[in-house]
Amino acid sequence: xxxxxxxxxxxxxxxxxxxxxxxxxxxxxxxxxxxxxxxxxxxxxxxxxxxxxxxxxxxxxxxxxxxxxxxxxxxxxxxxxxxxxxxxxxxxxxxxxxxxxxxxxxxxxxxxxxxxxxxxxxxxxxxx
Numbered sequence: 001x002x003x004x005x006x007x008x009x010x011x012x013x014x015x016x017x018x019x020x021x022x023x024x025x026x027x028x029x030x031x032x033x034x035x036x037x038x039x040x041x042x043x044x045x046x047x048x049x050x051x052x053x054x055x056x057x058x059x060x061x062x063x064x065x066x067x068x069x070x071x072x073x074x075x076x077x078x079x080x081x082x083x084x085x086x087x088x089x090x091x092x093x094x095x096x097x098x099x100x101x102x103x104x105x106x107x108x109x110x111x112x113x114x115x116x117x118x119x120x121x122x123x124x125x126x127x128x
Contacts, residue, residue: 023047026097028107033097033115042124044117059114062090066125081106083118086125094118 022037034047049057068082070089084094087108095115097107106118 024099026099026105028095028097028109028115035115043120045120046115049114057114058110058112059108059116062092062108062110062116063121063124065090066121067128068125069128081118083108083120083122086121087118090121
């Protein structure tokens with residue numbers, strides 16, 4: 001019984017370690033928002049979004065529409081954040097968030113209250 005329990009514990013640790021999902025909190029528009037990040041997927045979204053259930057979250061559905069080609073020539077040559085420019089093209093609004101160490105990051109917000117990191121939008125849109 002102890003051997004089985006040890007094997008089960010080892011399996012659970014291996015599974016949880018392989019997922020690489022982290023949570024954090026940021027302040028967006030004066031409100032604390034809990035974020036989930038999956039480094040392997042290059043994705044950070046607000047916690048109510050389920051990374052594996054894109055239909056339940058406007059921010060995740062926006063990743064399908066994210067495309068660098070949607071930017072005009074001037075926008076592509078601009079030094080502005082390309083993820084932030086993609087955000088406006090997919091119907092979102094850009095806001096700057098601060099974490100507990102006062103680091104700033106741009107996020108794209110949607111009418112349903114969901115958020116996605118502008119860096120994630122750029123990652124998903126860079127080859128489209």
